[in-house]
Structures are given as structure tokens and as C-alpha cells.
Amino acid sequence: xxxxxxxxxxxxxxxxxxxxxxxxxxxLQPGEHLGLVGNNGQGKTTxxxxxxxxxxxDAGEIRLDGRVVPARRPPELKRLLGYxxxxxxxxPNLSGRRTLAMFARLKQVPRSEVERxxxxxxxxxxxxxxxxxxxxxxxxxxxxxxxLLGQPRLLLLDEPTNGLDPDGIQxxxxxxxxxxxxxxxxxxxxxxxxxxxxxxxRLAVLHEGVFTHQGTIPALLAAEGMPTVIRFALREPRAPLxxxxxxxxxxxxxxxxxxxxEVRLAQAQRFDVLGQLMAHQEALRTLVVHDAGLExxxxxxxxxxxxxxxxxxxxAGENRS
Amino acid sequence: MNALLTxxxxxxxxxxxxxxxxxxxxxxxxFAVIIALAGYxxxxxxxxxxxxxxxxxxxxxxxxxxxxxxxxxxxxxxxxESERGTLDLLLSCPLTAVQLLLGKWxxxxxxxxxxxxxxxxxxxxxxxAHGAALVPWVGxxxxxxxxxxxxxGLAILLSTVPLERGTLVGLxxxxxxxxxxxxxxxxxxxxxxxxxxxxxxxxxxxxxxxPTSLFxxxxxxxxxxxxxxxxxxxxxxxxSLAALLGALLAWSVLPLALGGHRLLRNR
Numbered sequence: 001x002x003x004x005x006x007x008x009x010x011x012x013x014x015x016x017x018x019x020x021x022x023x024x025x026x027x028l029q030p031g032e033h034l035g036l037v038g039n040n041g042q043g044k045t046t047x048x049x050x051x052x053x054x055x056x057x058d059a060g061e062i063r064l065d066g067r068v069v070p071a072r073r074p075p076e077l078k079r080l081l082g083y084x085x086x087x088x089x090x091x092p093n094l095s096g097r098r099t100l101a102m103f104a105r106l107k108q109v110p111r112s113e114v115e116r117x118x119x120x121x122x123x124x125x126x127x128x129x130x131x132x133x134x135x136x137x138x139x140x141x142x143x144x145x146x147x148l149l150g151q152p153r154l155l156l157l158d159e160p161t162n163g164l165d166p167d168g169i170q171x172x173x174x175x176x177x178x179x180x181x182x183x184x185x186x187x188x189x190x191x192x193x194x195x196x197x198x199x200x201x202r203l204a205v206l207h208e209g210v211f212t213h214q215g216t217i218p219a220l221l222a223a224e225g226m227p228t229v230i231r232f233a234l235r236e237p238r239a240p241l242x243x244x245x246x247x248x249x250x251x252x253x254x255x256x257x258x259x260x261x262e263v264r265l266a267q268a269q270r271f272d273v274l275g276q277l278m279a280h281q282e283a284l285r286t287l288v289v290h291d292a293g294l295e296x297x298x299x300x301x302x303x304x305x306x307x308x309x310x311x312x313x314x315x316a317g318e319n320r321s
Numbered sequence: 322m323n324a325l326l327t328x329x330x331x332x333x334x335x336x337x338x339x340x341x342x343x344x345x346x347x348x349x350x351x352f353a354v355i356i357a358l359a360g361y362x363x364x365x366x367x368x369x370x371x372x373x374x375x376x377x378x379x380x381x382x383x384x385x386x387x388x389x390x391x392x393x394x395x396x397x398x399x400x401x402e403s404e405r406g407t408l409d410l411l412l413s414c415p416l417t418a419v420q421l422l423l424g425k426w427x428x429x430x431x432x433x434x435x436x437x438x439x440x441x442x443x444x445x446x447x448x449x450a451h452g453a454a455l456v457p458w459v460g461x462x463x464x465x466x467x468x469x470x471x472x473x474g475l476a477i478l479l480s481t482v483p484l485e486r487g488t489l490v491g492l493x494x495x496x497x498x499x500x501x502x503x504x505x506x507x508x509x510x511x512x513x514x515x516x517x518x519x520x521x522x523x524x525x526x527x528x529x530x531x532p533t534s535l536f537x538x539x540x541x542x543x544x545x546x547x548x549x550x551x552x553x554x555x556x557x558x559x560x561s562l563a564a565l566l567g568a569l570l571a572w573s574v575l576p577l578a579l580g581g582h583r584l585l586r587n588r
Contacts, residue, residue, distance in 0.1 A: 052413045075415030083413045088406035091331075093338045105327045106414040146410065 003066040005030050005080070005154050005185045006051065011060030013046055020046045021209045024060065028185045030153065033176065035200035036189040037294075039302065042206045044189040045086070048156045051187075052083055065153065079107060082152030084143045086159040092132035096123055096142050099131060100149065109150040117145040120175060136163030144172065148179075155179065155186045161195060173199050193294040203294070205301060212301055217294065221267060224300060226292040228270040232277060233285045234258030240283075242276045258285055267291055324416040325424040332428025336394075342435055349386065349440025356382045357444035375448045376461055379441065380540055383465050384533055389497050390433055391472025392479075396493040398425040399480040399584065418584040426470070426477055426577060433469040438462055457544040464544070467569065468536045474576035481583040504531045525560040529568040539565050 004027045011024040021043045028034055036044050049055045051062060053073045062069045064080050090099050100114040118124045121141040126134070134142065140163055147155055155176075161169045176186055176199070190196050196203075203220060205213040213220050234241075236258050241248060248261050263273055270289065277287060336342050357375045399422075402408035411421055445458045479492055508527060512519060528534045542562065560568075 049409065052409070054409050054412055072417075078413065078415045081413065083410060085406050085409050088410060090405065090407060091335060093335055094331075098334075102327060102331050103410075103414065106324055106411070106416050108415060 002030055004028055004063070005065055006187075007061075007063040007066075008047075008051070009061045009063075011047070011050060011062065012058045013043075013050055013055060014058055019209055021050070023210060025211070026204065026214075028154070028187065030183040030185050031180050032202065033180055033186045033188065033200045035196040035203045036187055036206060037191060037193060037196070037203060037298070038206035039191060043209045044206055045158055047206070048083075048158055048187065048189060051154075051156060052081060053078070075108070079150050080153050082147035082150070082155045084140075084147040084155070084157045084160050087162055088139065088143045090131045090139060090142060093130055095128050095130055096134065096138075096145075097127040099142065100127075100145055103146050104149050107150045113149050113151075117148045120148060121145045122171060137165055137168045140164055141168065141172075144175065153184060155184055157186065157188045159190055159192075160188060161190075161192065169195065193298055197294045205298070207301065221292065221297060224297055225266055226297055226300070227264045228267045228292070229290045230263045230265070230270065230273055230277070231260065231286070231288045231290075232263075233260040234283055235285045236283070242280045245273070245276060258283075260286075323420075324414070325420045325427065328411075328416070328421055328424025329428035329431065332425060333431050336429075336432045342432060342439075345390065346436045346439035349390075349436055350443055352382055352386065353379060353440050353444050357447065373453075373457075375444060375453070376457060376544065377541075379444060379461070380537065383437075383441075383468070384537055385501055387433070387437065387465050387469045388472040388501050388533060390436060391429075391469040392476045392493040392497050393490075394429045394433055395425070395473040395476025396479055396489045397486045398429065398477045399580075400482075400484065400486050400489050401480070403483075404486060419581050422477060422577060422581050422584060426473055429473045429477075430466065430470045433473060434466045437465045437469060441465070460544045461540060464536060464540050467573070468532065471532045471569070471572045471576075474573060474580070478576040478580040478583070481580045500531055501533050505534065508534075525564070528560055529564065532569065532572040535565050535569050535572070539569065 006026065006028040008024055008026040011021060011026075012019065013021045024047060026034075036047065038044050046055065050057050053069065056071060064077050067077065069077060094102070097114060097118065100117065101111060104111060104114050115124070118127050121144050123138065123141050123145060126138060131139065131142065140160065144157075144160070147157070161172055164172060176188075180186060188196055188200065197217060200217075202214065202216055204211050205220075213223075215223070239258055240246065241261075245261070245263070248263065265273060270291075274289065277284065281287075356378050397404075399408065402411060412418060441462060445462070449455055449458060475496060476493055479489055479496065482489065482492075484492070508524075511527075512524075528538065538560065539562075542565075
């Protein structure tokens with residue numbers, strides 16, 4: 001396995017007496033995309049700012065490309081990182097091109113980089129307009145272009161698709177996909193779970209300053225025993241149910257139609273039940289399958305911590321790295 | 322171009338592009354010409370002459386205007402970046418907080434310098450055309466830029482306070498009011514109330530606490546001939562030239578150092 005581009009060990013940070021992050025461990029390989037999720041105020045932005053060197057940790061260690069990051073970061077370590085903050089407005093009277101030219105000078109990268117990143121985010125034609133005339137989505141694309149200057153090896157994106165329209169979101173993630181193929185690692189902090197669910201390799205759930213869960217999405221769902229809900233109805237009122245389903249009690253019996261049923265089961269078992277149902281598909285009037293996703297997982301985690309007051313309390317099988 | 326100069330150049334370009342330099346320079350020039358022409362009207366003398374009176378008249382303009390411009394230029398130097406979401410972006414680049422602060426200061430002082438030179442160019446040109454010496458005018462321009470640089474530094478220190486820009490502009494105006502108007506009034510009030518019994522060393526120390534008082538003394542002592550301070554009965558009260566220069570230097574450096582400390586401490 002290659003050297004992780006990012007290694008965070010036992011990282012802690014507080015503001016005054018209030019701890020914001022505690023015992024954070026994280027590793028990220030080149031080309032990997034990590035989703036950092038959590039409600040507002042759980043420490044996502046603080047973690048990103050620590051990785052960027054904008055804040056000093058109270059404890060713990062950060063390594064970039066295998067090198068321990070000192071308090072005063074040398075330029076070559078800063079150049080490994082690209083950053084897109086949440087809602088950046090830039091300078092209203094500068095054009096997009098001039099804005100990028102300024103950041104190119106600060107990052108000490110050649111001016112030709114500006115044209116490359118403008119093209120990559122689809123802003124070449126609008127690049128000479130003043131930023132104050134840009135839409136919110138265009139400003140986010142300009143922000144991404146800025147983050148890509150200097151070909152960073154780790155991109156840190158804080159709520160990156162805020163304000164983007166659906167086409168913009170698609171283009172945004174397509175760009176990230178290309179970057180990953182080139183070995184760029186990405187951390188995306190977001191609370192838009194449905195949006196990142198299918199786009200990240202791994203997820204880290206941050207709650208009250210600790211990672212409550214970390215792992216691939218299927219592993220997290222399985223570890224939490226997140227269910228699949230199968231709802232089906234029969235054509236005939238007295239049609240028999242196959243196999244073990246025969247013991248089910250109907251939810252409803254509609255007038256002149258067959259009864260409706262609901263089965264909740266572990267996601268790993270759903271193919272067994274679906275197999276049985278499909279073997280009798282001529283008897284089915286409707287069939288709906290719903291896999292619980294991140295939204296439900298999230299509600300469960302936050303609901304449990306609200307009940308117990310302990311964000312780290314989790315079911316067995318939790319995947320920590 | 323290194324990071325500090327990049328930030329400075331961006332500040333200059335920003336203020337040129339949004340018309341700030343042009344607008345303020347024109348307004349400044351207008352005031353300066355009016356004051357230069359009519360500053361000594363109470364003596365029955367109207368018009369720009371070749372003597373010191375034009376320069377003395379303009380001191381009373383610039384001592385109000387230059388600090389105000391410095392404060393208005395710099396009050397959102399850091400707070401504005403923070404509100405735009407660009408402060409973290411800038412500091413995530415290979416750029417230190419100190420380079421950012423000094424780059425801002427250099428850029429804003431350059432902007433202010435341009436406004437001062439453009440604003441005073443007409444009366445200075447007229448005075449020199451009427452036979453005034455060049456050196457005092459060059460010194461006058463330089464000392465105004467220095468005064469402005471001190472207030473830009475104070476404003477940048479203010480801008481590191483984590484407050485909204487609306488609150489910060491109020492604070493900047495309060496600083497201006499205190500240092501430019503209320504301080505002198507307070508000093509006069511103290512002298513009147515004590516019947517002038519305040520020891521010279523105390524008065525001197527109080528003068529050193531205010532950069533505008535320092536500027537007034539310095540320009541009157543060094544640029545205007547004929548011992549104006551002595552004529553005003555203040556010659557014996559004034560601090561020494563070394564003390565003036567030392568205090569001005571401290572005023573130039575300390576706000577920026579404190580601002581840098583605040584910015585680093587918060588990270």
C-alpha cells in the first residue's frame with residue numbers, strides 16, 4: 001500500500017474550555033474520496049482547518065504524504081493541499097481570471113495553470129467578468145478552480161455544492177472523479193447525505209467532536225443493521241404466501257383485492273425474500289423495495305445519542321480505522 | 322513577485338478599480354485648494370502665497386482628513402477577508418499571517434499615499450510656483466503619508482477584532498473622534514481646569530499618546546519656519562524631536578505587531 005496522503009492521529013482541539021474535536025484518527029490514501037458528515041457545529045470545518053494548518057491542534061499529529069506537519073508549515077506542504085471553503089464570495093471587483101492569477105502567484109504556480117483550471121471548471125468564457133456578476137454556482141466553480149491551482153494531491157472541500165444547480169453538481173462530481181483517477185485524494189464535508197452517498201468511498205460520521213462511525217457505506221449500514229423494507233400486495237384475497245412469508249400478518253385487506261404486507265429485514269437477507277417473492281410473481285399486485293440509506297442511518301445515530309447522551313455508543317461491528 | 326507584494330498589489334488594484342482613489346483624490350484636492358486659497362482669509366489675505374501660511378492651513382485639513390482616510394481604508398482589511406470567506410483561502414496558500422498583514426498595510430498605504438499626493442498636488446504646485454521652497458512641501462507630503470500609515474496600521478489592528486464590518490466602521494470612527502478631536506479638547510480642558518498647573522513632563526507624555534498631536538508638533542517644528550510653536554506659546558511644552566520621532570515610530574510599528582499577534586493567536 002502506498003504512503004497515505006493524510007494521516008491524522010489522536011487529534012484534539014478545543015475553543016476555550018469547550019472541546020470541539022477529541023481523539024480523531026484518520027487515514028486517506030491517494031485517489032480515495034472520504035465523506036465527512038455530521039450536523040452543523042459537530043467539528044467538520046474545525047477538522048478541515050486543522051488539516052490546512054489554519055488552526056493549531058491541542059494534541060495529536062497530522063502527517064501529509066508521510067511527513068509530520070510542523071506548526072509553521074513550509075510552502076511545499078501547503079502546496080499539497082487544495083481548499084474550497086463553504087460559501088466563498090471572492091473579490092467583487094476582480095474578474096475571475098484576475099482572481100485566479102492572484103492565487104496562482106500566491107501558490108507560486110505558473111500563469112498557464114489559470115487557463116487550465118478555468119477550462120476544467122467550464123469558466124473560460126466568463127473569466128473576464130467581474131466576480132460580482134457571477135451567480136452563486138459560478139463562484140463555487142471559481143472556488144474549485146482556485147483549489148485546483150498547483151495540482152494539489154489532497155482536496156479539502158467544505159460543503160462544496162452549496163448553491164450549485166443540478167447540472168453544476170453533476171459537473172462538479174465528474175471533475176472530482178477525474179481527479180481521483182489521477183490519484184488526488186478528496187475530503188468532502190457535507191450534510192447533503194443523499195448527494196454524497198453514491199460518490200464517496202468511505203464515510204466518517206462526526207458527532208460532538210468524535211468519529212462515531214468510519215468505513216464504507218455498505219459496511220456502516222450493515223454494522224448498524226439498517227433494514228430493507230419490502231412492501232408487497234397480492235392480487236387475490238386468499239392467495240397463499242410462499243415459504244416463511246406464510247406466517248406474515250397482512251397490514252391491510254383492500255376491498256376485493258389481495259392483502260398488503262410489509263417485511264423489515266437486514267439488508268443482507270433481502271435477496272432471499274425477494275427470490276421467494278419473484279418465484280410467485282404472478283400472485284403479486286405490487287412490490288416496493290426500500291433500502292435504508294444514509295439519511296436513516298444518520299437519524300438513528302443522532303437519535304440514539306440524543307437518548308443516551310453518548311455519541312460514541314454504537315452497535316457492534318462498528319468500523320473504525 | 323513574492324506573497325507580500327502580491328497582496329499589496331491586489332489592494333492597490335482593488336481600490337483603483339472601484340474608483341476609490343479617483344473619487345477621494347478629487348474630493349481631497351477640492352478641500353485642499355479651498356483651504357489653501359481661503360485658509361488665511363480672516364487676516365484679509367486670500368490666495369496661495371509662497372510663504373508658510375498655505376502649508377500651515379493645510380495641516381489643519383490633513384490632520385482631520387488623513388487619519389479618517391487611513392481608518393476607512395483599513396478597518397475591514399482582515400474582517401472583510403473573513404466575511405468574504407477568503408481569509409482562510411489566503412492563509413491556506415504559502416502565505417503567512419504576517420505577510421498578509423504587511424501586504425495589506427503596504428497596499429493600503431500606497432493607496433493613501435496616492436490620494437495624499439494627488440490631493441495636495443495643486444496647492445503644493447501653486448505654492449512652489451509662488452516661490453515656496455520645495456523641501457518643506459516634500460516633507461509635508463511624506464509626513465502626511467506617515468500619519469496615514471499609522472492610522473492604516475491602527476485600522477488593520479481593529480480589523481483583526483472578530484466583529485462585523487458595520488460594528489468595525491463605528492469603532493473606526495470612534496477612534497478617529499477620540500484621537501483627532503476629543504483628545505485635544507480633553508487636554509485643553511485639563512489645562513484649563515488645573516489653571517495650567519499640569520507638569521510639562523505629564524503634558525509631554527500625553528502628547529506622545531496621540532499620533533495626531535505628534536504629527537502636528539513634528540510638522541510645525543520641522544517644516545514651518547519661524548518657530549510657530551514658540552509663537553503659540555507651546556515651544557517650551559513640546560517634546561524633543563527625538564521623543565517625537567521615537568513615539569511616531571512606536572505608533573507605526575506597535576499596531577501592526579499587535580494585529581499580527583492577534584491573527585496568529587487565533588490560529
